[in-house]
Amino acid sequence: MKRILSVTLSLFMSTCLLQAQTLTSGGKLKPEQAIMDVRHYTISLAVDPEQKTIDGFTTIDVIMAKATKVLLFDLLDSLTVSKVLVNGKPETFDYKNNLITIHTAKELPAGKASVKVIYGGKPHVARRPPWDDGFIWTRDSTGHQWMAITAEGTGGKLYFPCKDHPSDEPDEGADLIITVPKDLVVAGPGLLKKVSKQGETATYHWQTKYPINNYSILFNAGDYTVVSRPYTTVDGHNVPVQFYVLKEHAAKAQHHLDIFIKTIKEQEKYFGEYPWAKEKIGIVETPHLGMEHQTMNAYGAKFRYSKVGGEDYDGLMHHEFGHEWWGNKVTAKDWGDYWIHEGICTYGDALYIREFEGEKAYIKFFQNSALSFGNKIPIVIGKDIDEESAYNGDIYGKGAFFMHTLRYVMGDSTFFPTLKGFVTDPRYTYNNLASTEDVIDYFSKAAGKDLKPLFDLFIYSTNKLEVHVKAQRGDKYQVQLLNIDMPLPVDITADGITKKYTLDKKGITIISKTMPVIDPDTYYLKKLIIE
8 A cells, every 4th residue: 555646657656665575465375364354453552652662452353264273463573462362361372473373272163253462562663664664753843743654565564463465354444542642643544433631642543444454554643733624525425524734734734625625526537436435535744755545645745736737736645545446445355466556546647637638648648658667577477476576666657558558449438437337346346355357357348358368468468569560562551460369449640640440460451651650649558560
């Protein structure tokens, strides 16, 4: 859940990058965790910004598929675990190599179980957030403590024991009960259920009942004030928009919300209703650049805007908010399918340009972005992949470009309803996680033809579409595809007139006094072979 469009695309791309392999999330699912279905997390912690410590417990409610005497949870071993209870009874455990291994005295039967881990200490500190993960301990310009967490690549194990794998989200959500010095305000996921103050501390209870990826289960704390707006979703539901902004920047909040509301409406147009309409639409000011966190996106771009359609636009905020659909509502069950989060979300950034500057600006965006791809490894490199191995910059730009190609191949009247259809289909949303194969099947069915060769070429390989153009006598040119076994529409400009043709390996003949221009608007990543 890290991190695009406007600050610069390359800056956004780098925000998922972690510094150490040992901190990465996912990979091959451990057998002890494969039999475990996490239902709910309760995280109750006292936070001391002066000492940079956390102290408390996490309770994990699970359903075990079969009986076991071993339970396994991920937790970075920079902390100290003092006690573990299973269904209220203390059990022995080992805590090393970023794992808590619990050995129950009696076999734990299949079915429901509750595991409580009591722990504390100094959590891992981010060295260069959000480019790496950890806690951020700092102060705002008025001297107030200000803390944040980034955890997409590392996962929730950064600070709470969990099953750190994208294939299992807590179906019944999470509760965060966070105690901080009384002058701080805690921003978290879901709804704020209660604030209680006692002496020099304040405790904030945040609760989400939606499934949530574990890297979104986190909190921020600072000298915040809440600037709110009512919002009516595209489906008519009333949802509060809340901006947890530093008090020193409160005067900037209303204009920022003007920009944000425009982003919300545009995303809903293409992707359907905001996914968490029973809770809130939230953003929180952070000391790092930004990150997607379900119902409370981190924002740290310091109110610096670009212009789209002559009006202020915040590309970073737009991108991170797009993850509410792509990454949070639609979640890949394996990091190997990471491009579904980042590529389609980045395509959504291009749709904002299309919406407010028109088709030519949208085309120009992709013509420029096509020049920036590394194209060293495929977007999808396999299954059982950890986050760091799966991450490469092309999952953003090249992934978005592939959606641009799909739009052209399918046509607008099919593509846009299909795009919205996928992100609103219960088979691929909320509790039901998605894969690249799901995308292939869904879009192929909508298109009425097998699109797998297109995915094989652009998603599963680093190849480009090879187009062979051979000059013949009489102002004729033979044009054919070389490396894909499916007919494709291709725009060709001949003697200044552009028409759409269907190309395949057999080829067609174009009559032109000048060399034909193949795909002038750049709908394909291609290699031209000219004779």
